[in-house]
Amino acid sequence: MRFSNIMTSMKNKDRILEAIDQLRHRKARPDAQRICNFLFRKYSINSAEAKSDLQWCVDNDIVLRVEYKGNISYRNAAKKFSHVKREREHQGDSKSLPFDGNKANRKFAQFLMNAFGELIVDEPDYLEFGVPGDEIIKNILSKDSVRYTKKYITILLEKEVENGGLIKLENGNYLMGPMEAEPSSNTGKMSEKDDINHKRYPNGNFSGFMHKKNLVSKNEEFKRHNSSSDITESNSLNNLRVGGRRKRAKKVFDPSDNNVPKKRGRPAGSLNKSTIEKQLARLSDESRPESRTSNSGSQFGVCSVCHLQNKKGPNDKLVACRECSNKAHYSCLNGDDMMLKMYPDNTWQCPHCKTCVICFETADAGSLIVCSVCADAYHAGCHEPHITEKIKNGNKWLCTNCQMPDELEITKIESNMTFSRKPSIVNDEVSSDSSLSNTNYQSLQSSPSALHLSPQNGANGRESPDQDQSDSKGFDSEDDLNIDPSIPDATHWTPDEVYQYFTQYFPEEAKVFKEQEIDGRSLLLLKRLDVLTNMKLKLGPALKIYKHVVKLQVRRDDPKLYWL
DNA sequence: TGCTGCGCACATG
DNA sequence: CATGTGCGCAGCA
The missing domain is CATH 1.10.150.50 (Transcription Factor, Ets-1)
Incomplete structure (x- = not known):
């Protein structure tokens, strides 16, 4: 795909995810038709572009293409993410999610192989002690920091360990596992369907979190019928009902049911007896977080933080927990209580559902500490390094991913760059690997003038006449040598x-x-x-x-x- | 007419 | 049995 296309796809990615979320929210099937419709209505994106971007999202594991009840649906892969553990527990096995031939996964496998190759060449001891995860992450990020993040790679590594492609040693380091001649398939009886539908139903990392049956339909007939169309399944969708759901009889309106508050939608009287009984039973049990479909509170939009049902402002909306049906006002989230923090992608996990990103256990397994930037939660013992200090609710804490090492503060970066003009310091033994060494930091402290902005190579930041005379070729410090000429010098940019x-x-x-x-x-x-x-x-x-x-x-x- | 909300039947584990 | 999903209906603009 050409660069510009990638950029638009990336831009539309969020819109596609928004469409899926929106459709799921209103219990409409997130199919290609509706997604395209949404994009057209809201963003005037034409159907062709929407479909190609949707396909792009599927190819890149941003969106899962699944078959459910005989038709194609699309899922937000990120929202399936936190179900990893639950799915594994339910399925009772950990090897059912092979690292298969999915394009993105192959790409990652390739990165992984390269990383191992390079790192082992650099440090043969890794063959014996395994390669530290951090090194693998660093290596892959240096190759592709757009697609991958530290967290994402960590998760992919864990998946790879589960799949046997990697071996995690007791010291936490990794070794490449035995190469499998052919990837284990999900089920033994998938062969033909798999061939036909492999591309259409990529069962990659993320899709592994789905119910397996969602991906492998029992309905061969439907699939054959539909296999000619890729995304445009809507025509056959309209004509062919597979779910076999029968039209139900209309309910007789019962005025005695009018105590159920509702903004709009079907009249309360349409509830049948069993539903009413269920609701009454649930109303007496308000303490536990309810599930999406069995929830009296969320059904009527009660904020689980302030317990108010109404919106608090014209633009305030209720955000549903991505695990259960607990909801909270947008305005009630991101307050001092870190357990009520939203993720950067505007999703939310209520305190009952919030899980440690390392062990996936909830707060039941120990109190969770939530990063005030990325909203990831950790058990004190799971975070590396272990969290020893007591962090009170409301206190800001940054996880290791979001922490800013002192050396990285910009003034110090500047000092580091300024220091390249100071040969006496340059000559100190400086670890070239650590870009901003203590020595550099000391140079800042001992040299107030270093606070002047003189970034990058000294040629751009000269500040004294004698230095003005200096020849930029004279900057032979390690830092200067480390400058990547492909990264432009922005000093004089407008x-x-x-x-x-x-x-x-x-x-x-x-x-x-x-x-x-x-x-x-x-x-x-x-x-x-x-x-x-x-x-x-x-x-x-x-x-x-x-x-x-x-x-x-x-x-x-x-x-x-x-x-x- | 098209979008939205949602009860409840169905699918799945 | 619990839970996820989305059909099909009703309300609304």
């Missing part, structure tokens, strides 16, 4: 040039650079918090943008700088 740069990666979010009139020098001064909070960006893009900012600031693409 706000427009800054905007242009970010537009190619973040066409939507780049506007903020224009609005804020951020020129090259300002860009090089940006701090992490500026990008994450002050620019009013969504956290996901903000983190990615910050990565680029750091890259431009240090002119090096070292994942350590932004992922440590």
Whole structure:
């Protein structure tokens, strides 16, 4: 796919996910037709583009294409993510999710192989002690930091361990597992269907979280009937009912049922006796979080935080927990109580359902500490390093993914860059691997002038006449050698040039650079918090943008700088 | 007419 | 039996 197409697909990704969420919310089947419809209505995206982007999302495991009740549905893969453990528990096995031939998975397997190859060459001891996960992550991120994140790779590694492709040693390091001649299939009886439908029903990492039967329909007839169309299944969908659901008799309106509050929708009288009984039973049991379909509270939109049913403002909406049916006002979330924090993708896990991202256990297995940036929750013992300090509710805590090492504060980065002009310091034994060493940091403290902005190679940031005379070729420090010439020097960029740069990666979010009139020098001064909070960006893009900012600031693409 | 909300039957484990 | 899903109906703009 051409670069520009990838960019539009990425942009439409969120819209497609939004469409799926929206359709699921109103209990409509998220099929291609409805998704396209939604995109057209809301974003004027034509059907062809919507379909190709949907396909792109499927190919990239952002959206799952599943068959359910004989028809095709699309699922938000991210929302299936937290069901990993539950699915595994229910299925009672851990090897039913093979790392199969799915394109994205193959790609990851390739990255993994390369990473092992390179790392073992560098450090033959890894053959004996295994390769540390961090090194694998670092290696893969250095190759593709757009598609992968630390967390994502961690999860993929775990999956690979389960599938036998990797072996996790007792010390936590990894070794490549035995190569399988052919990937184990989900079921023994899948062969023909698999051949026909493999591309259409990629059973990759994410789809493994789905019910297996969703992916492998019992309904051969339907599939054959439908196999000629890829995404455009809607025609046959309309003509062929497979679910066999019968039309039910109309309910007689019973005025005595009018005590059920409802904004709109079907009249309360349409409830049948058993439903009413169930509801009455549930009303007496308000303490536990209810399931999506068996929920009196959520059904009527009661916020589980403030317990108010009504919206708190014209724009306030109820956000449903992605595990159960607990809901909360948008405005009630992201407050001081970290357990009520939303994820950057605007999804939410209520305190009952919130799970540790390492062990997937809930707070039942020990109190969870929630990162105030990414909203990931950890048990104190699961987080690396272990959390020893007492973190009170409401106190800000950053997980290791979001922590900003002191060395990475921009002023210190500047000092590091300034230091390249100080041969006496350059000559110190500095670990070139650690881009910002203590020595550099000390140079800042001992040299107030280092606070002047003089990023990148000294040629751009000269500040004293004698240095002006200096020849840039003279900067032979390790840091200068580490500068990646493919990363542009942004020092003298105009706000427009800054905007242009970010537009190619973040066409939507780049506007903020224009609005804020951020020129090259300002860009090089940006701090992490500026990008994450002050620019009013969504956290996901903000983190990615910050990565680029750091890259431009240090002119090096070292994942350590932004992922440590 | 098309979008939305949702009860409840069905699918699945 | 519990839970996820979405059909088909009703209300609404």
